Amino acid sequence: MLGQQIMSGLATGSLYALTAVAVVVVFRNTRTINLAQGDFAMMGAFLALVFLKTFELNYYLTVALTVICIMGLGVLTERLIMRRIADADWLTLFTATLGVYYILHGISGWIWGRDTKAFPITFDPTPVEVLGTIVSQGHLINMAWTAGIGVALYLFFQYTKQGIAMRAVTDDPVTAELMGIPVRFIVMLTWAMAGLLAAFAGILIAPIIYVAPEMMDEVLIKGYVAAVFGGLYSIPGAIVGALMIGVAENLAGGYLGAHYKVVTAFVMIVVLLAFRPQGLFGIQRRREI
Amino acid sequence: MSHLRCENVTVCFGGVVACDNINLEVPEGKIIGLIGPNGAGKTTLFNVLNRFQEYETGHTYYREQNVDNKKPHEMIDLGMARTFQNLNLFSEQSTLDNILIGAHRLIGNAFANMFSLPGARRNEAALVDKAVAIADMLQLSGELDNPVKNLSYGYRKRVELARALAAEPEIILLDEPVAGCNEEATRELVDIVRHVNRNLGVTFLVVEHDMSMVMKVCDYIYVINFGANLADGTPAEVRADADVIAAYLGEATQ
Amino acid sequence: MGDVATSAVAARPTRYNRAVTALKAQFERQNWALAVLFFVVLLIFPALPFVEGWMAYQASLIVIYIMAAQGVSILTGFTGLVTVGHGGFLAIGAYTAALLMKYTGLSVIPGMIAGGVMAAFIGCLLGLIFLRLAGAFMAIGTLGFAFFIGSIFNNVPIFEGRTGISLPPNTVFGVEIDDFGFYYVCVLALALITLFVYSLIRSGVGRAFKALRDSEKAAESSGVNRLLYRTLAFSISAFITGVAGALNGLIVNYVSAEVYGDIWYSVDLLVAAVVGGSALLFGPFFGGFFVAMVPFYFEELRDFAFILKGVVLIAVLVLAPAGVAEVIARPFRAWRRRLLDKARGSAQTVEAEGARS
Numbered sequence: 001m002l003g004q005q006i007m008s009g010l011a012t013g014s015l016y017a018l019t020a021v022a023v024v025v026v027f028r029n030t031r032t033i034n035l036a037q038g039d040f041a042m043m044g045a046f047l048a049l050v051f052l053k054t055f056e057l058n059y060y061l062t063v064a065l066t067v068i069c070i071m072g073l074g075v076l077t078e079r080l081i082m083r084r085i086a087d088a089d090w091l092t093l094f095t096a097t098l099g100v101y102y103i104l105h106g107i108s109g110w111i112w113g114r115d116t117k118a119f120p121i122t123f124d125p126t127p128v129e130v131l132g133t134i135v136s137q138g139h140l141i142n143m144a145w146t147a148g149i150g151v152a153l154y155l156f157f158q159y160t161k162q163g164i165a166m167r168a169v170t171d172d173p174v175t176a177e178l179m180g181i182p183v184r185f186i187v188m189l190t191w192a193m194a195g196l197l198a199a200f201a202g203i204l205i206a207p208i209i210y211v212a213p214e215m216m217d218e219v220l221i222k223g224y225v226a227a228v229f230g231g232l233y234s235i236p237g238a239i240v241g242a243l244m245i246g247v248a249e250n251l252a253g254g255y256l257g258a259h260y261k262v263v264t265a266f267v268m269i270v271v272l273l274a275f276r277p278q279g280l281f282g283i284q285r286r287r288e289i
Numbered sequence: 290m291s292h293l294r295c296e297n298v299t300v301c302f303g304g305v306v307a308c309d310n311i312n313l314e315v316p317e318g319k320i321i322g323l324i325g326p327n328g329a330g331k332t333t334l335f336n337v338l339n340r341f342q343e344y345e346t347g348h349t350y351y352r353e354q355n356v357d358n359k360k361p362h363e364m365i366d367l368g369m370a371r372t373f374q375n376l377n378l379f380s381e382q383s384t385l386d387n388i389l390i391g392a393h394r395l396i397g398n399a400f401a402n403m404f405s406l407p408g409a410r411r412n413e414a415a416l417v418d419k420a421v422a423i424a425d426m427l428q429l430s431g432e433l434d435n436p437v438k439n440l441s442y443g444y445r446k447r448v449e450l451a452r453a454l455a456a457e458p459e460i461i462l463l464d465e466p467v468a469g470c471n472e473e474a475t476r477e478l479v480d481i482v483r484h485v486n487r488n489l490g491v492t493f494l495v496v497e498h499d500m501s502m503v504m505k506v507c508d509y510i511y512v513i514n515f516g517a518n519l520a521d522g523t524p525a526e527v528r529a530d531a532d533v534i535a536a537y538l539g540e541a542t543q
Numbered sequence: 544m545g546d547v548a549t550s551a552v553a554a555r556p557t558r559y560n561r562a563v564t565a566l567k568a569q570f571e572r573q574n575w576a577l578a579v580l581f582f583v584v585l586l587i588f589p590a591l592p593f594v595e596g597w598m599a600y601q602a603s604l605i606v607i608y609i610m611a612a613q614g615v616s617i618l619t620g621f622t623g624l625v626t627v628g629h630g631g632f633l634a635i636g637a638y639t640a641a642l643l644m645k646y647t648g649l650s651v652i653p654g655m656i657a658g659g660v661m662a663a664f665i666g667c668l669l670g671l672i673f674l675r676l677a678g679a680f681m682a683i684g685t686l687g688f689a690f691f692i693g694s695i696f697n698n699v700p701i702f703e704g705r706t707g708i709s710l711p712p713n714t715v716f717g718v719e720i721d722d723f724g725f726y727y728v729c730v731l732a733l734a735l736i737t738l739f740v741y742s743l744i745r746s747g748v749g750r751a752f753k754a755l756r757d758s759e760k761a762a763e764s765s766g767v768n769r770l771l772y773r774t775l776a777f778s779i780s781a782f783i784t785g786v787a788g789a790l791n792g793l794i795v796n797y798v799s800a801e802v803y804g805d806i807w808y809s810v811d812l813l814v815a816a817v818v819g820g821s822a823l824l825f826g827p828f829f830g831g832f833f834v835a836m837v838p839f840y841f842e843e844l845r846d847f848a849f850i851l852k853g854v855v856l857i858a859v860l861v862l863a864p865a866g867v868a869e870v871i872a873r874p875f876r877a878w879r880r881r882l883l884d885k886a887r888g889s890a891q892t893v894e895a896e897g898a899r900s
Binding site: 027033035081084085088090091092094095096098099100101102103104105106107109110114214217218221224225227228232262263265266269270273274 | 619625627672673676678679680682683684686687688690691694695698805806810813814817845846847848849850851852853854856857860861864
């Protein structure tokens, strides 16, 4: 029983991780807390729903198309809005993403309506046995996708030119620019990456909860809390944080009651920030945020 | 009696030793200089004295009272004010407001102040008068309502000093007060420092690169290099010290 | 140290002392006149012939939003701290007043005050946790707080979750009041709070807030106790929004988690503060009006209301980041600055200084 809860906690946590990583990546490259991250995912879920149901495309094609579209959404946000205020203080940047949040909420409600919709389940619902616990295949698939994305990200940052350039921009944007790194392009790439992660988050979460404009609100806040576990800077930290939240939530729900599930994340962040404000893995930054 | 003293203070940033067993004593009522090549650790030491910077070993004393655990805002209450090397003014606010914040410790009861009760209002008026007087002394009267960002560099340096004076401090730490100033501005500032020191009894600890200014105005000088004490003495002694000459000029001049 | 003011210089009445002080006093009188005029208009409004009950209700809502936005702007505009969780204080104010009214029959005015006090208390506690943190972390913390409070109201039985708590009609000093009466209570509260904020901004405490906003290091170096003043700002801000929250619940005689259980109020208030201009006294008046009127005009097209708020918010950030009020105030401020300059002949001083250094 405990093992089962931990496993499903890891599964939900891995979905939070996608959002958390996106928050970290955007924040450390652009000093922006992206409040619209959840809604990018929500749009991804809606688009995937349209592709699957209205156009009856196959699942993998849907995923590919959705990812491309939401990456485009991220890039669009950057070019139309964030670029114009790139030099502003972080509160302005944050509030601008709040504007995007409103707009996406409105657009999705307008186009698709505010009622909750079901997302078709594309995996076999029979549970399988893993490590002595019984897990649904859906959970496993989610964890597999997330792990795959995690590995891909790692390879990207370690070995590709763009990934290394991105790390340079994170550490020191001014020097990076002086060294000839096209910072504006990297910023655009950052938002594209946020879109990619959001698309996956939306598609993977939708079957588990539902599809509606507000579907990602709770996930977003948990993604933030997880990102804070990584000091808003470390990707592994954010992933670990997300997994911890998933597990803690599940355990709290199982042993204390469903009501307590929601407050777990908040309690965790209070405890964390009270005792270790820079996060579990975060690097102490002297710069005033 | 010693006004400000630090004893065997060591500050490390990761692997770098910024301050290495520094000893420094500022006697009351004097103007003490702190000089050393760039990167010697002077501003770090100021941050230590101002309590912005933690240190690994050593102690700091204010009037022989241990202040290791004090916070920066508590140092002002004790009577220590400080200026910043790169000017830390509130650029959007007016000169008057910048000076007034220096007098923050004198605003009295916070609640009375917030609600503008009669007593607090009288106090505020008095603070404004004092700020105006300080501005007059530093010849800033014309700029009192100007946002500080509109002022020239020389004026802004004076506002920074005015803000320190507004606290009615017993000791002021000046971090490169005449950096970037021409001869006339330097002379004016020296006059002001002397006036405040002699007529108002304020102790000064001055970090500076302008040697002639330091030699002229200081009673005693400390020289630090690579974060450690190199030499100390009267201006004449320091000027003639071989170690100091070597540190500043590299090779001895032929 | 001897008092600098005793130096001979202070005794001499310079040009600054006379002309500029007189001019500043005149500006102050103008400010007061405008404010009084504004509130007189607000008070007369219900007496106008075409005004009906529902208009007083809508006007009350606007006043409530303005008040709540004032709370936010004290924190963001004047102290430089971020809050995406002030909806939580609105909710705390509403529920405090509601529970007190339901179980002890408290009337509107004490309910209002109780709501504010409770919000301030919780704000103080919250501040202890979050105010040590750098801006970004604090923003996330306050957002988490809003969610947390929302789920508390959704799940803890005494708050009656989504069913909500229905309240008896509002009374003031034992007399039942209607929409018009409630409107007057709101305007009175707004007037008192605006008066307080005006006093706060000009006080030494207000200076300390602004100093923390503009340069924490310099503020601390000048003697401002960072944690204490941040907590004070947070508590005051929470109090004001809490009072608004109490009124928000009492105006419809109903509170429920349906209304207060999510983060919409929190972000709406941030929008109000930013669009109006959070660093000006009358910024929240514009912002509160905007945020209160959008649902009024777009009651049917709720989705379009969202899009509009987002677009306006982004437009303001790109074109007028200091808020609508700042843009409106600019010509007046420039005019006043010119008058001040003339009064002290500063133009010449700057020129002369430029030639020397």
